[in-house]
Structures are given as C-alpha cells and as structure tokens.
Amino acid sequence: MATSQGPDRIVIGVDFGTTFSGVAEGYSGTPVSADDVNVIKTWPGGKGISSDKVPSELVYDKTARGSATGADEADGWSMVMPDVFDVKDLQASLPTQRAEAEIAVRWGFQLRPDEARLRCMKLLLDPQQDSQLPSFVSKRDIKSQLSDSGKDAVGAVADYLRELYKHAIVELNKRYTTLFVENTNLQWVLTVPAVWSDTAKEATLTAAKKAGMGPDLKLISEPEAAAVYTLQAIQPNHLKVNDSFIVVDAGGGTVDLISYTIKQARPLRIEESVEGSGACCGAALLNAKFEEYVKSKLGNASFNRMCRKQEKTWRTALNYFEEYVKRNFDPTDMVDFNVPVPGLPDNEAAGVEQGFLTLSAVTVASMFKPIITEVIQLVEGQMGELRNRGKGVGGIILVGGFGQSRCLYTALNFQYGWNHLPKAMRVNVMQPANAWTAVVRGAVLRGLEGTELVVSRKSRRHYGIVMHEYFTPGIHPVSCKEWDTFKEVWMAKDRMRWFIEKGQTVSSAEPVLFSFTTEFWPVENKAMTQGLIVCDGEVAPVGYNKASSSTRVLCKMVVPLFGVPIHLWEARHNSQGQRYERLSFQLGMQVESGGLRFDMRVDGVVYGNVTATFD
Incomplete structure (x- = not known):
C-alpha cells in the first residue's frame, strides 16, 4: 500500500x-x-x-497511590531479581507509574x-x-x-x-x-x-x-475506517464503481450504519450515499441477558456470593460466553453449550453438573432474537434510503465485535443473500476474518495513506449563522426591527442564513464558504465572535429564537480579523461624517471525517485559522 x-x-x-x-x-x-x-x-x-x-x-x-500496574510489575520483579536491584527504583521507572499525589x-x-x-x-x-x-x-x-x-x-x-x-x-x-x-x-x-x-x-x-x-x-x-480495511482485505469483493454498500459496525454497546458509493476503484474513493444511523443494540446486551439467565438459575444470593467469593468462576463463565457462545452460536445448527463454572457445586435444578452449566440453544436464540431484529431494522432503514435515491445495494460489510457473530452473519445472509431470494435481489454480506479489529486496522491504513478516502459526505444537520437583513414591513415582525448606526437603515435582526442543509452532499475537498460583511469604528478592537447555529429538524426556521428547541449554538468561532492587511479594509463615512471601516470576508468550513475545521479568507486568500469553542 x-x-x-x-x-x-x-x-x-x-x-x-x-x-x-x-x-x-x-x-x-x-x-x-x-x-x-x-x-x-x-x-x-x-x-x-x-x-x-x-x-x-x-x-x-x-x-x-501509584499505578496498580506499576506496583504489580515491581512486586513480580522483587520475586526474581537479585538483591542488588532496588525494587523501589524500578517501580518508579516503570512507564505506567502515576504520580504519588494522584x-x-x-x-x-x-x-x-x-x-x-x-x-x-x-x-x-x-x-x-x-x-x-x-x-x-x-x-x-x-x-x-x-x-x-x-x-x-x-x-x-x-x-x-x-x-x-x-x-x-x-x-x-x-x-x-x-x-x-x-x-x-x-x-x-x-x-x-x-x-x-x-x-x-x-x-x-x-x-x-x-x-x-x-x-x-x-x-x-x-465505518470509514472499517471500509478502508474490508475493501482491501476481501479481494475480490465484486464491488465496482457506482456500487453502493452498507457498513454495519456492530459493537458491544452500539450498532452504527452508514452507506457509501464507490466513485473510484484505484485508488479507492467513496462518497456517503445515506447519512449514518444507529442504536444501542450491541452485543453487551447479550452479556446482560446471560447474567440474568444465570441469576435466574442460581438465585440472586448464590450468584452474588459466586461473584464475591469465586471471582474466577464467574469470569471464566463470562469469558466463555463472550469468546465462544456469542461468536459461534448459529441458528442453523442448534447445539447446546456447556458453560464452565469451575468450583460451583452440582445443582440439578440449575443445570450445573461437574463444573458446567447447560445453556440450551433455544435459550441462546431467545437472547439473540430481539437484538438481531433491531439490527435488521436498521439495515432496512439504510436500504430504503438508498432505494429512494435510486441506488441499489451491492454489499453489506459486517464489522465490529458483534460483527464477528456467526448468528448475526447468518441472519443477515438469510435476509439478503441466500439462494432462496431471486438473484437480482441478493446482497453480498461480507464478514472479514478480522471483523473485531477492522476499525482499528482501517484507522492505521487510513493514517498511512494520508489522503481522503471519502470524497463527499451527507450533512446530518442544517448549519447556519444569525444575521441581519434589510427590514421589510409585512415580511419581518416589528419585534426584530433594529437601527444600524453604520448603514443608517432599519435592519431585521435574528434572521437565519443556512449555508448547509440537512442531507446535502458536501465535498470533502472544498470548504463551504460563509460570506460576511462587518463594520468597525476606527477605535474598536477588530475582533469578531460568530456563533455557528445548527438545526436537527427536517425544516430549518427562518428566524433564530434562543428559547426554541429546534436550533442551538454548536460552537463559537473566534475570527482573527486583526490579521487582515489594512489595504483590504474599505473606509466609509456615515451621514454625520463619522468614519468607519468595512470588510467583506468568508469563513471556510471543512467537513472532515472526524469533525469540522474552519479558516478565514479574503478574496480567496486564507489569513488565519478560526478557533472554535464548542458548548
């Protein structure tokens, strides 16, 4: 690469x-x-x-005081090293050591x-x-x-x-x-x-x-990181230019989805087709259901006593469920599991015999079913949006810890990829061998490559600013009428100008430019703070109301106007002969994979980065 x-x-x-x-x-x-x-x-x-x-x-x-890790390692060294080594010095030198006062x-x-x-x-x-x-x-x-x-x-x-x-x-x-x-x-x-x-x-x-x-x-x-890894790791993957695919990042707590379309094969370049969706329906819910099941079998008192006095017993059982049951349960092969619970006495009623707890396939299936159902509903939502935009689904990429699950893979494959479906309706479900580490591997690959993978993204909300515009009777409410001492006209305050609309395709390479004109008296400090307003609703309002729940200030942008050369400021006078200075400029907002980046420019020349303080 x-x-x-x-x-x-x-x-x-x-x-x-x-x-x-x-x-x-x-x-x-x-x-x-x-x-x-x-x-x-x-x-x-x-x-x-x-x-x-x-x-x-x-x-x-x-x-x-000090790091548990450092103390443990030093204690281990004291058992094996000759007396000539000072264990206290060694402990102090360990890289995981914390300061005494912390x-x-x-x-x-x-x-x-x-x-x-x-x-x-x-x-x-x-x-x-x-x-x-x-x-x-x-x-x-x-x-x-x-x-x-x-x-x-x-x-x-x-x-x-x-x-x-x-x-x-x-x-x-x-x-x-x-x-x-x-x-x-x-x-x-x-x-x-x-x-x-x-x-x-x-x-x-x-x-x-x-x-x-x-x-x-x-x-x-x-999901972008997962796509980087999976599309390199699974070759051939039958995806070609203009094909769309859904990334399902199924983790422990959450399941996140997003859809991309391939714009270029070599080097790989993709664009967001549908904005992301997700829910808290991850595999940790299975752990909670397993714990509830064991409690119901042993009783709360016995279960709590096991966790308190037989720590390794519960850890062994939970690890087996985590590493083996969750990953290997397959609804097409309904096999019961014997979960190790070393040290627990035989209990026929609870299904404990010779250090093993019987966990039936039917019970495991009942744990999986509501979670699998919710994941499929999320996939259906992405597919529906793709179809509404005239795009087909060429593949589903399944990654994450829960993405390793044979049950989840089998369910998605049965729903979308198996032979019982007409060939035109089948979707290739891809589960890379390293599904659990697909995201972190992709992050490294993305960092090494250095260039943008996603050429455009879908905006998840409206972005805009509060501004003044010329007051028009009958259109603007009287309550927003305000006199402008520079222009010497009536203006309408608290009007919204939306520069990006929800669902709009935004380029990753080119910034979105917000145009401004501002005035200062000569004695004023040329500093400007501008709030960036967002709206998560489908329809953005025309006016800004602080008390409204439909809009909120995302961040405050500090614009370094003092760095703009004097000759770019326009000198003006009002009717009283008072001199003031006007500047027309633009704020550039770059929508990147991991967030927003701002700059300030005049006539296309960048004069400084804009510092944004998020609430």
Missing part, C-alpha cells in the same frame, strides 16, 4: 469503543497491507491472555468482576447519546462515580485514553526499541461513530489531547 509523502512515522490507531477498545500500529517506512497491521494483544492485568481488545472500563482508587487508576483487565466501575463512558461524550445508555448501565451510578472522583465525562475518558496511550508506548518500545520510537514521529488516529455529533467529536478530541495523543492527532469515522 502506498503511503503519503513526508517523514517516516508510526501511525497508531485507537478504536475507543463503548465496551471494548483496541490499539494497532504501522510504520510508514515499510509497506503495510490490510493484514500486516500490528494489533496490540497483551494488556495489563490480562495475566498473559491474548486479546485483540481491552474492556473500556475504569476504576478510581481514592486511597491507593488518584490511582485501574482499567481494562485489572478490574475485579464484582466491583463497580465506570463503563460506557464513551456515550457520555455525546449529549444526544448519553440518554441512550444500555439498560444494564445506570446513568445515575456513572454520574455518582464521576462526582465522587471529581471527574467529568471528558476527564474520565482522558484518564482511560491515557492508560491506552502509555501501554501503546510500552508496546511500541518493545517492537521498535525506545530510541527509535523517541526519534520517530508518532501520529495518532482515533475513531469515532458516524452518528457522533460535532460536539461529541470535539469532546473526544479534547479528551485524547489531554491523554497525550497529540499534537498530530486525527479523527476518522468508524
């Missing part, structure tokens, strides 16, 4: 998920194909177990199964998603834990990402040597859901920068 021009660098992809997170990397100095991306598989607290991902869970230890953080596999923890933190970053937390997660408990630790959602996510960051550096040092890593540019590529709001993307970016993943940090949408 060709890489972009520039100094060699290590690209680190981070897939921060609702329930699990993954990290992968690739070096630009060596050609990297889809399956050559190196995925980190060992984690603190994992006790040597190999896993493509680590739980997105966090615990703050108020009374502990609250210690335990994360991922370091957590005990019976303790309360922060989980599904990712959903708290998006005000539009945090009300959609899975039923097994209490928003009240999460808020309480954040409050007790003196953290907000961004702070907690930053702490988790910091642990990922530090562990990634440890693994990079092992792979490339510390000297090489210290002298090589590191580029972090963090994935975000396609349905993420601009506010959530900015919050994610802020958390990642606090975690140390900067300054060369990029965001990319999860």
